[in-house]
Amino acid sequence: MVLSAVTAMALGFGFLMLAATQLTASFLIERRAKENLHIVDAFALEAAPLVGGFDAEGIQALLAEQAYLHTARFLVLSPDGTVWADSLSSLNGLRLAHGEVLDLSAGRATLSQGLHQAGDTWLGYYASTIVFDRSTVGIALMSSSLQDVFDQLASIRQALFSYFLLALLLAAALAFWLTQLIIRPINELNDVMRVAGREGFALRARVRGRDEVAQLSQSFNAMSERLQNLDQMRNEFISNASHELKTPLSAIKVMAESLLSLETIDEGHAREFLEDINGEVDRLNLIVQDLLTLVRFDGRQLPLQKEYLSLSELVFNTVARLAQLARRAGVEIKLELDEALYVEGDALRLSQAIYNLVDNAIKYTKEGGRIWVSLRHEGQNVVFTVRDTGIGIPKAALSHIFDRFYRVDKARSRATGGTGLGLSIVQNIVRVHDGEILVDSAEDEGTAFTVILPAAQDPEPYDEPDEAGGSQP
Ligand SMILES: Nc1ncnc2c1ncn2[C@@H]1O[C@H](COP(=O)(O)OP(=O)(O)OP(=O)(O)O)[C@@H](O)[C@H]1O
Numbered sequence: 001m002v003l004s005a006v007t008a009m010a011l012g013f014g015f016l017m018l019a020a021t022q023l024t025a026s027f028l029i030e031r032r033a034k035e036n037l038h039i040v041d042a043f044a045l046e047a048a049p050l051v052g053g054f055d056a057e058g059i060q061a062l063l064a065e066q067a068y069l070h071t072a073r074f075l076v077l078s079p080d081g082t083v084w085a086d087s088l089s090s091l092n093g094l095r096l097a098h099g100e101v102l103d104l105s106a107g108r109a110t111l112s113q114g115l116h117q118a119g120d121t122w123l124g125y126y127a128s129t130i131v132f133d134r135s136t137v138g139i140a141l142m143s144s145s146l147q148d149v150f151d152q153l154a155s156i157r158q159a160l161f162s163y164f165l166l167a168l169l170l171a172a173a174l175a176f177w178l179t180q181l182i183i184r185p186i187n188e189l190n191d192v193m194r195v196a197g198r199e200g201f202a203l204r205a206r207v208r209g210r211d212e213v214a215q216l217s218q219s220f221n222a223m224s225e226r227l228q229n230l231d232q233m234r235n236e237f238i239s240n241a242s243h244e245l246k247t248p249l250s251a252i253k254v255m256a257e258s259l260l261s262l263e264t265i266d267e268g269h270a271r272e273f274l275e276d277i278n279g280e281v282d283r284l285n286l287i288v289q290d291l292l293t294l295v296r297f298d299g300r301q302l303p304l305q306k307e308y309l310s311l312s313e314l315v316f317n318t319v320a321r322l323a324q325l326a327r328r329a330g331v332e333i334k335l336e337l338d339e340a341l342y343v344e345g346d347a348l349r350l351s352q353a354i355y356n357l358v359d360n361a362i363k364y365t366k367e368g369g370r371i372w373v374s375l376r377h378e379g380q381n382v383v384f385t386v387r388d389t390g391i392g393i394p395k396a397a398l399s400h401i402f403d404r405f406y407r408v409d410k411a412r413s414r415a416t417g418g419t420g421l422g423l424s425i426v427q428n429i430v431r432v433h434d435g436e437i438l439v440d441s442a443e444d445e446g447t448a449f450t451v452i453l454p455a456a457q458d459p460e461p462y463d464e465p466d467e468a469g470g471s472q473p
């Protein structure tokens with residue numbers, strides 16, 4: 001970054017410097033030419049009567065005076081370019097064929113100028129026709145050194161070059177500082193990421209300002225936090241699951257051992273033990289099934305078979321499966337179902353959710369209690385409610401009941417066979433159906449769970465509404 005910034009800057013500055021010196025050079029030389037042409041013109045005017053009158057002495061005197069005055073060489077030439085008089089006298093009688101002289105002798109111009117190199121120095125030649133009595137009687141030529149102009153240009157170039165170096169140095173420093181400003185946070189983030197890759201997501205990247213790197217750091221931090229939470233949840237899940245599985249396994253182990261320790265096994269005894277063992281195995285099976293369901297939800301691998309289905313029918317059938325359990329628990333279930341309410345959903349999973357909610361209501365309601373199960377249409381939605389007059393849920397526990405393995409009263413739940421996975425599964429099922437689940441409860445008064453699902457629009461063309469509607473509860 002520094003290199004490319006400096007290169008770009010050097011190219012820009014270099015070009016600017018070149019243009020500046022070129023412009024200054026042509027400006028200075030032009031200005032000098034204008035002045036000198038003016039001088040040679042005035043000289044020609046003054047020399048005209050002398051040339052016209054063949055006053056050689058007067059001409060020589062004027063030449064000397066002008067040469068002294070302007071520190072230049074002055075010459076008077078014949079109209080065809082032969083030197084008549086030279087302030088330095090060395091060119092007398094020679095014919096000059098310089099461009100500017102030729103221009104005037106050919107009558108192409110009355111004023112002319114040119115640059116000539118003599119050794120190391122540059123000379124400016126300025127010529128003007130000498131007119132006397134309306135005819136050209138000669139040519140005035142002035143030769144003046146431009147060395148001072150070139151010296152001036154050289155010092156300007158030198159100064160510009162110093163500025164150029166200074167600017168380049170400043171640009172490099174600025175570019176370096178800027179890149180450090182950008183790169184340092186990137187490097188820091190990179191370090192944090194490397195540590196995260198090696199040791200886990202405990203470290204957080206520092207967020208400074210609001211630029212892109214700060215946003216990147218923020219995103220990384222959010223991701224780290226989520227991964228950390230997931231990691232923690234996974235550990236908790238495994239330890240809870242192992243614990244839940246251990247309980248029935250220990251019971252089985254104890255019963256099997258006591259059976260084995262008997263010297264003689266009478267059949268009644270053995271049957272009793274085996275029935276208990278069988279019950280614990282059933283329970284293990286249920287827990288494992290629930291765990292698998294949840295794990296599949298997490299991996300989003302749960303295959304859903306969504307279809308257009310009558311929720312009214314599904315609720316009725318599911319509650320019917322629980323009727324015996326309710327009767328044994330001494331609770332009464334009241335059904336209030338609107339007819340022909342349809343949703344797009346997986347019948348098996350929705351039935352599982354309804355089952356879990358009603359099962360909870362039965363489990364957590366004392367003998368003689370009541371449960372209302374209702375299903376109704378509300379706007380674009382279908383609203384399913386299970387309300388009971390049970391033990392209720394304490395306020396502090398309400399935000400946790402959907403957590404895995406969470407039970408308000410562990411001892412009581414275990415006695416009723418609960419693992420604390422039921423509501424978590426219900427919540428997942430509702431979520432994959434784009435629904436919402438709400439809970440409202442008061443301790444010792446009762447609990448109400450409400451599930452809101454989007455109602456299905458029109459029946460699919462291949463569905464036969466007659467059949468679905470005909471078997472309504
Ligand atoms: N209707 C209800 N009345 C009172 N408490 C309830 C009710 N439903 C759930 N709870 C409380 O919420 C906890 C979590 O319920 P959840 O269904 O997840 O677990 P569980 O019923 O204990 O076990 P599982 O359903 O896995 O067999 C329960 O242990 C209970 O304390």
Ligand SMILES: [Mg+2]
Pocket residue numbers: 356359360418422423
């Ligand atoms: Mg439950």
